Amino acid sequence: GESVGLHLPTLSVQEGDNSIINCAYSNSASDYFIWYKQESGKGPQFIIDIRSNMDKRQGQRVTVLLNKTVKHLSLQIAATQPGDSAVYFCAESYQGGSEKLVFGKGTKLTVNP
Protein backbone atom coordinates (compact mmCIF):
# COMPACT_ATOMS: atom_id res chain seq x y z
CA GLY A 1 0.00 0.00 0.00
CA GLU A 2 0.92 3.66 -0.09
CA SER A 3 2.99 4.82 2.82
CA VAL A 4 5.37 7.48 3.94
CA GLY A 5 8.12 6.46 6.31
CA LEU A 6 11.29 7.76 7.88
CA HIS A 7 14.70 6.15 7.88
CA LEU A 8 15.63 7.04 11.47
CA PRO A 9 13.34 7.38 14.47
CA THR A 10 15.78 9.58 16.45
CA LEU A 11 18.48 12.10 15.62
CA SER A 12 20.79 13.84 18.05
CA VAL A 13 22.92 16.82 17.01
CA GLN A 14 25.05 19.48 18.61
CA GLU A 15 23.83 23.06 18.72
CA GLY A 16 25.09 24.92 15.68
CA ASP A 17 25.43 21.82 13.52
CA ASN A 18 23.29 21.19 10.47
CA SER A 19 20.57 18.53 10.74
CA ILE A 20 19.26 16.30 8.01
CA ILE A 21 16.03 14.39 8.47
CA ASN A 22 15.10 11.84 5.84
CA CYS A 23 11.84 10.49 4.53
CA ALA A 24 10.99 7.77 2.01
CA TYR A 25 7.71 7.57 0.18
CA SER A 26 6.27 4.77 -1.88
CA ASN A 27 3.55 6.40 -3.99
CA SER A 28 5.09 7.54 -7.26
CA ALA A 29 1.91 9.50 -7.99
CA SER A 30 2.44 11.79 -4.99
CA ASP A 31 2.86 15.37 -6.12
CA TYR A 32 2.88 17.33 -2.89
CA PHE A 33 5.11 16.90 0.16
CA ILE A 34 5.15 18.74 3.44
CA TRP A 35 7.18 18.83 6.64
CA TYR A 36 5.69 19.48 10.05
CA LYS A 37 7.34 20.13 13.40
CA GLN A 38 5.62 18.91 16.53
CA GLU A 39 6.77 20.05 19.95
CA SER A 40 5.79 18.13 23.03
CA GLY A 41 2.13 18.64 23.91
CA LYS A 42 1.38 20.73 20.83
CA GLY A 43 -0.15 20.27 17.43
CA PRO A 44 1.94 19.87 14.27
CA GLN A 45 3.28 23.14 12.91
CA PHE A 46 3.90 23.71 9.21
CA ILE A 47 7.56 24.13 8.28
CA ILE A 48 7.93 23.89 4.53
CA ASP A 49 6.40 22.17 1.54
CA ILE A 50 7.36 21.27 -2.00
CA ARG A 51 5.60 20.15 -5.15
CA SER A 52 6.83 17.39 -7.40
CA ASN A 53 7.81 19.82 -10.17
CA MET A 54 10.60 21.11 -7.93
CA ASP A 55 13.77 19.47 -6.57
CA LYS A 56 14.60 21.97 -3.86
CA ARG A 57 12.91 24.65 -1.86
CA GLN A 58 14.40 26.91 0.77
CA GLY A 59 12.90 28.66 3.74
CA GLN A 60 14.36 30.38 6.73
CA ARG A 61 17.15 28.02 7.92
CA VAL A 62 15.33 25.07 6.35
CA THR A 63 15.65 23.40 2.96
CA VAL A 64 13.61 20.57 1.55
CA LEU A 65 15.09 18.33 -1.13
CA LEU A 66 13.02 16.01 -3.28
CA ASN A 67 14.50 13.13 -5.25
CA LYS A 68 11.72 11.61 -7.30
CA THR A 69 13.98 9.00 -8.84
CA VAL A 70 14.46 7.21 -5.53
CA LYS A 71 11.31 8.60 -3.90
CA HIS A 72 13.20 10.34 -1.14
CA LEU A 73 12.54 13.57 0.72
CA SER A 74 14.82 15.32 3.17
CA LEU A 75 14.63 18.28 5.52
CA GLN A 76 17.81 20.19 6.23
CA ILE A 77 17.99 22.53 9.18
CA ALA A 78 20.93 24.92 9.23
CA ALA A 79 22.65 25.95 12.46
CA THR A 80 20.35 23.81 14.58
CA GLN A 81 19.18 25.44 17.80
CA PRO A 82 17.76 23.99 21.02
CA GLY A 83 14.36 25.31 19.97
CA ASP A 84 14.48 22.98 16.99
CA SER A 85 14.18 19.97 19.30
CA ALA A 86 10.90 18.30 18.33
CA VAL A 87 9.42 15.47 16.32
CA TYR A 88 9.45 16.08 12.59
CA PHE A 89 6.90 14.48 10.27
CA CYS A 90 6.83 14.30 6.53
CA ALA A 91 3.57 13.82 4.68
CA GLU A 92 2.50 13.37 1.08
CA SER A 93 -0.59 13.76 -1.03
CA TYR A 94 -1.52 13.47 -4.67
CA GLN A 95 -4.09 14.85 -7.05
CA GLY A 96 -7.07 12.55 -6.90
CA GLY A 97 -6.16 11.50 -3.38
CA SER A 98 -9.25 13.13 -1.94
CA GLU A 99 -7.30 15.99 -0.39
CA LYS A 100 -5.73 13.65 2.14
CA LEU A 101 -2.25 13.77 3.59
CA VAL A 102 -0.46 10.52 4.45
CA PHE A 103 1.94 10.96 7.35
CA GLY A 104 5.13 9.17 8.26
CA LYS A 105 5.84 8.05 11.81
CA GLY A 106 8.17 10.92 12.65
CA THR A 107 11.79 11.54 13.64
CA LYS A 108 12.64 12.91 17.04
CA LEU A 109 15.36 15.55 16.83
CA THR A 110 17.31 16.36 19.97
CA VAL A 111 19.66 19.33 19.96
CA ASN A 112 22.40 19.18 22.58
CA PRO A 113 23.77 22.47 23.89
Added chain:
Amino acid sequence: NAGVTQTPKFRVLKTGQSMTLLCAQDMNHEYMYWYRQDPGMGLRLIHYSVGEGTTAKGEVPDGYNVSRLKKQNFLLGLESAAPSQTSVYFCASRPVATDTQYFGPGTRLTVL
Protein backbone atom coordinates in the same frame (compact mmCIF):
# COMPACT_ATOMS: atom_id res chain seq x y z
CA ASN B 1 -7.48 35.28 14.49
CA ALA B 2 -7.37 32.20 16.73
CA GLY B 3 -6.72 29.71 13.92
CA VAL B 4 -7.84 26.18 14.78
CA THR B 5 -9.14 25.59 18.30
CA GLN B 6 -10.20 22.35 19.97
CA THR B 7 -12.46 21.71 22.94
CA PRO B 8 -11.84 20.15 25.41
CA LYS B 9 -8.07 19.89 25.92
CA PHE B 10 -8.29 16.83 28.14
CA ARG B 11 -10.98 14.28 28.90
CA VAL B 12 -11.28 11.00 30.76
CA LEU B 13 -14.12 8.64 29.89
CA LYS B 14 -15.29 5.29 31.11
CA THR B 15 -15.82 2.49 28.63
CA GLY B 16 -19.22 2.85 27.00
CA GLN B 17 -19.61 6.57 27.61
CA SER B 18 -20.13 8.98 24.76
CA MET B 19 -18.67 12.38 24.03
CA THR B 20 -18.19 14.98 21.32
CA LEU B 21 -15.00 16.79 20.46
CA LEU B 22 -15.37 20.22 18.94
CA CYS B 23 -13.08 21.77 16.36
CA ALA B 24 -13.51 25.37 15.30
CA GLN B 25 -11.61 27.44 12.74
CA ASP B 26 -11.93 31.12 11.97
CA MET B 27 -9.97 31.12 8.70
CA ASN B 28 -12.94 30.37 6.44
CA HIS B 29 -11.32 27.12 5.33
CA GLU B 30 -13.33 24.70 3.25
CA TYR B 31 -11.62 21.48 4.28
CA MET B 32 -11.45 20.09 7.79
CA TYR B 33 -9.92 16.89 9.15
CA TRP B 34 -9.83 14.76 12.29
CA TYR B 35 -6.73 12.71 13.09
CA ARG B 36 -5.64 10.53 15.95
CA GLN B 37 -2.07 10.20 17.11
CA ASP B 38 -0.83 7.25 19.12
CA PRO B 39 2.60 6.95 20.82
CA GLY B 40 5.42 6.48 18.35
CA MET B 41 3.14 6.83 15.38
CA GLY B 42 2.25 9.48 12.89
CA LEU B 43 -1.18 10.94 12.45
CA ARG B 44 -3.94 8.74 11.09
CA LEU B 45 -6.96 10.25 9.40
CA ILE B 46 -10.32 9.42 10.99
CA HIS B 47 -12.80 11.48 8.98
CA TYR B 48 -12.67 14.60 6.88
CA SER B 49 -14.95 17.15 5.25
CA VAL B 50 -14.57 19.02 1.99
CA GLY B 51 -17.29 21.49 2.79
CA GLU B 52 -20.27 22.36 4.95
CA GLY B 53 -22.71 19.47 5.11
CA THR B 54 -20.28 16.89 3.68
CA THR B 55 -18.17 14.27 5.42
CA ALA B 56 -16.10 11.29 4.34
CA LYS B 57 -14.26 8.39 5.95
CA GLY B 58 -10.54 8.36 6.40
CA GLU B 59 -8.14 5.59 7.30
CA VAL B 60 -9.53 4.66 10.74
CA PRO B 61 -13.22 5.70 10.89
CA ASP B 62 -14.68 2.82 12.92
CA GLY B 63 -16.18 3.88 16.25
CA TYR B 64 -16.37 7.56 15.29
CA ASN B 65 -18.93 9.81 13.68
CA VAL B 66 -18.62 13.39 12.48
CA SER B 67 -20.78 16.31 11.50
CA ARG B 68 -20.12 19.56 9.66
CA LEU B 69 -23.30 21.56 10.09
CA LYS B 70 -21.46 24.87 9.96
CA LYS B 71 -18.44 25.69 7.84
CA GLN B 72 -16.36 26.76 10.81
CA ASN B 73 -17.08 23.73 13.01
CA PHE B 74 -16.26 20.05 12.68
CA LEU B 75 -17.50 17.71 15.43
CA LEU B 76 -16.09 14.30 16.22
CA GLY B 77 -18.32 11.94 18.18
CA LEU B 78 -17.64 8.76 20.07
CA GLU B 79 -20.92 6.94 20.70
CA SER B 80 -19.56 4.19 22.94
CA ALA B 81 -15.96 4.82 23.97
CA ALA B 82 -13.48 1.94 24.11
CA PRO B 83 -9.98 1.81 25.65
CA SER B 84 -8.57 1.48 22.12
CA GLN B 85 -9.76 5.03 21.50
CA THR B 86 -7.36 6.41 24.09
CA SER B 87 -5.29 8.79 22.00
CA VAL B 88 -4.52 12.39 21.20
CA TYR B 89 -6.95 13.82 18.68
CA PHE B 90 -5.99 16.61 16.31
CA CYS B 91 -8.18 18.69 14.08
CA ALA B 92 -6.86 20.46 11.00
CA SER B 93 -8.21 22.72 8.30
CA ARG B 94 -7.06 24.06 4.98
CA PRO B 95 -8.30 26.36 2.24
CA VAL B 96 -9.16 25.11 -1.21
CA ALA B 97 -6.27 26.97 -2.80
CA THR B 98 -3.44 25.16 -0.99
CA ASP B 99 -2.61 21.69 0.32
CA THR B 100 -1.20 22.98 3.60
CA GLN B 101 -3.19 21.85 6.61
CA TYR B 102 -3.20 23.89 9.81
CA PHE B 103 -3.55 22.01 13.06
CA GLY B 104 -5.20 22.66 16.39
CA PRO B 105 -3.51 22.04 19.76
CA GLY B 106 -5.06 18.61 20.28
CA THR B 107 -7.38 16.85 22.73
CA ARG B 108 -5.93 14.17 24.98
CA LEU B 109 -8.57 11.48 25.56
CA THR B 110 -8.24 8.61 27.99
CA VAL B 111 -10.81 5.81 28.06
CA LEU B 112 -10.71 3.65 31.17
